[in-house]
Amino acid sequence: MPKNSDKLIGKTFITRSISCFFAVLWLAFCNTPAIAHKVMIFAWVEGNTVHTESKISGGKEIRDATVFVLDGKGNRLLEGKTDNKGRFSFKTPKETDLRVVLKASMGHRAEWKIPAEDFKGVSRESERSIIQKSDTGPQSKVDTFLPSKNREGKVSKSIDAGITREEIEHLVNDALERKLAPIVDLLSESIDKRPTITEIMGGIGYIFGLVGVALYFKNRSNMSK
Amino acid sequence: MHISEGVLSPSILVAGAALTTAGVAIGLKHIDQKDIPTVGILSAAFFVASLVHVPLGPISVHLILNGLLGFILGWKAFPAILVGLTLQALLFQYGGITTLGVNTLNMALPAVTCYYFFGRVVRNNSGRLGFSIAAFACGCCAVLLSGILVALSLYLTGDAFLLAAKVAVAAHLPVMLIEGLLTAACTLFLRRVKPELLEGQYAQKL
Structure with missing residues (x-):
């Protein structure tokens, strides 16, 4: 009964591949605190100094990455490197709209705008x-x-x-800045948006939906033949 | 490995998009009705793999799985990776929409290259050891080539090539090892329980 055994193998294949799939999913969720591969930069003004903080999504700081400061028209005003805590501070060069651009290795880039009103x-x-x-x-x-x-x-x-x-x-x-420091920290943390389960499941759903659509069209063209 | 928006020059973005379009067209031509579920499942695996993070060294990297996709899918890896990357860009903000072409090329081209280099073993119907080595090499080299292609894209925009390549390759050494093992394990498993899945692909005329 070659057909029957074929079916059996097919069945175990499907169940096993599904379990493999969920194993990968589980791995993904286990690592959620450390999910990476998106970089971000956050900047705030304190007196006449601008502080920036750069990190990978998940909270890890980015060391030794270049930070460019551009004005509203895109002219480069100054640049510097992040320290061990991923921070870089500079004296306000010009009181216009500023764009702080982070350039990390392997083509990662992030941007933060400081409006002139700040x-x-x-x-x-x-x-x-x-x-x-x-x-x-x-x-x-x-x-x-x-x-x-x-x-x-x-x-x-x-x-x-x-x-x-x-x-x-x-x-x-000074007092205000000291009082606001935790809020600034909280803000910089809240910008870090990790993929949620909804988004992950949504993406997988999209792919399976696409499979369905592709099968539908292939089926229809086969039927018409 | 996902290059962000605003890093590359427009000409490279256009060239990457054009080459990716060609690759996807070839890939779609190869897709048969019975291949569709496989392509879908592997595309989903690719989509989720980027969330599996390897915490080693100062730079954090994640799994890519393009070697596995290349080994099993061949040219069909192009559409599968394009779909995965599009959803990653839209939902996770990894990479970007304008860099989709270049990013797909950087990950799918090594997949196809490795498929041609190491797929021969399957066609020659060699033993278990040869097969495992080929699968391991496929997983490893796909990641390595991707790193080099990323460095090359950055170089064409004006970065120093050697430095960018060194960073990309060094950061992905652990990933290469893990992906090699993963590719070997997955394909050995498939060979045992569902060999026609591999042979169907490799029996195709190239």
Whole structure:
């Protein structure tokens, strides 16, 4: 009974290939924390410095990769290499739209845009404070910024003694940046989008669907023959 | 191995797309009705293989399986890899749509080359050992050639060839070994339980 045994072999082949397929799938899922092969770069502004962080999807940092900084028109402003933590920081070269481009080995590339508004907030405030300072002269230091001064002369004097408007701004900025650091980190982590089970299953579904369509058309052309 | 968008120059992208179109056309011509499920399953395996990550060294790499596809499918690896890569680009953002042509060529051309180099063993109906060695070599060399082709594409855009090739090949050494073993295991298994799957392909006129 050669036909029967053929069928049996066919059946074991199908069940085995299906189990093989699921074994590969299982392997894929087991490794999900370390899935790779997409690189990304994330950049944020702190004062007059721009920090960038580069990593492979899955969270591993990219060392020794080149980071290019381009302006909105695509002119190259500066470039540098990422350190051991995948970070690279630079002084803001120009307060326009910036594009930070990461170029890693084997043709990997990622990009992050920093809109000009990110810089403007910082620079305008500092400009204003400088203008105000020159207007009021060196003697009077902070006026409207500290309303407590008018109400309680004693306290205000002690504050007034050492702190200028600029310094307060600086302190607030520093504190804000420290407070926001975890949020920035969280943001940089959330950008890392790994393939989800839905996407993986969706892709496999697409392929099987294509097989069905191909079989349908082949079948139809065979029937018409 | 997936080259991202915006890395290569337009002329290389166009050339890659043209060669891939030709390869896919040849592949589709080879596909018979009974081959369709095999091509589909292997395409799905290729699609999922990129998620199996090999954590060695500073660079992380993943399985490619183009040697296995080449060994079993021959020219039909072109459409199978194109479908797999398209879905990877759309769903996982690996590579990109504009680089689809070059990426398919980089992975499918080594598959077909290895098929011609190592497929002879199956046609000559050699023993089990010869067959395993051929399958192992097929899996290994396909990855190696892919690495070299990626380096070549980068070189044509202006990167230093030797450096790019060294990085690509060095990063894929463990993958080459794993893929060689995997290809040998898979094809030996197929040879035992479903030899006509291999012979059907190799009996075809080239």
